[in-house]
Structures are given as C-alpha cells and as structure tokens.
Amino acid sequence: MLSWKNARKMGHRLLSATLRCRQCSRPAGELVGFADLSLGEARFLPLDTGFMPHNLGGELRCGRCAGQLYLDDVEPLGRSVPLDEAGGVPFARVMSGEVEMAGTSAA
Numbered sequence: 675m676l677s678w679k680n681a682r683k684m685g686h687r688l689l690s691a692t693l694r695c696r697q698c699s700r701p702a703g704e705l706v707g708f709a710d711l712s713l714g715e716a717r718f719l720p721l722d723t724g725f726m727p728h729n730l731g732g733e734l735r736c737g738r739c740a741g742q743l744y745l746d747d748v749e750p751l752g753r754s755v756p757l758d759e760a761g762g763v764p765f766a767r768v769m770s771g772e773v774e775m776a777g778t779s780a781a
C-alpha cells in the first residue's frame with residue numbers, strides 16, 4: 675500500500691511526488707497532495723494517459739510492464755493551492771481502478 679513517507683513530520687504541507695515503476699523505472703505521473711491527508715485524497719496527474727496505472731490484486735501496477743510502483747522524489751511544494759486547482763484526478767479513483775482515461779476503453 676502506497677503512502678506518503680515521513681508525512682507526520684511535515685504536517686499540513688503540500689507535497690509532490692513522482693509515481694515511478696520499480697521494474698522499468700518509467701514515471702507513471704505526478705502526485706500532488708497534503709502530507710497530513712491520505713494518499714487517496716491526493717491528485718494524480720498522469721504523464722501518459724495511454725499507460726495508466728492499474729490495480730492488480732489491491733496493488734497499483736505500472737501501465738506498461740505491470741511492475742510495482744513507488745513514490746519517488748517526494749518534496750514539499752513552496753506554495754499551497756487548493757487541490758482542485760492542481761488538476762488531475764483523485765488518486766483514490768486510480769487506486770480502485772475506477773479511472774480509465776479517454777481512449778483506453780475505445781478498443
């Protein structure tokens with residue numbers, strides 16, 4: 675299960691992270707969310723909607739190679755914006771496999 679690391683120390687700060695694959699090391703996209711909220715409430719901004727992460731047995735996997743994903747480059751953002759303005763989709767919907775980006779379902 676993915677979660678922010680050391681988030682408790684950071685308090686209510688906006689963090690950004692790269693969701694990266696352990697296997698092919700390609701980034702799936704960026705996450706933006708508050709350290710003191712669950713990762714499910716963060717926003718996910720996919721880099722390539724043709725390769726969305728998918729849920730495999732309760733674990734989020736790489737859209738290209740099905741490798742395990744992890745949070746890379748977690749860092750606080752200097753500014754604080756409402757998450758609605760960060761764009762993207764709620765990460766909880768990605769984790770539950772609810773989000774299929776436009777184009778992927780047409781085939």
Ligand SMILES: [Zn+2]
Binds near residue numbers: 698699737740
């Ligand atoms: Zn991969």
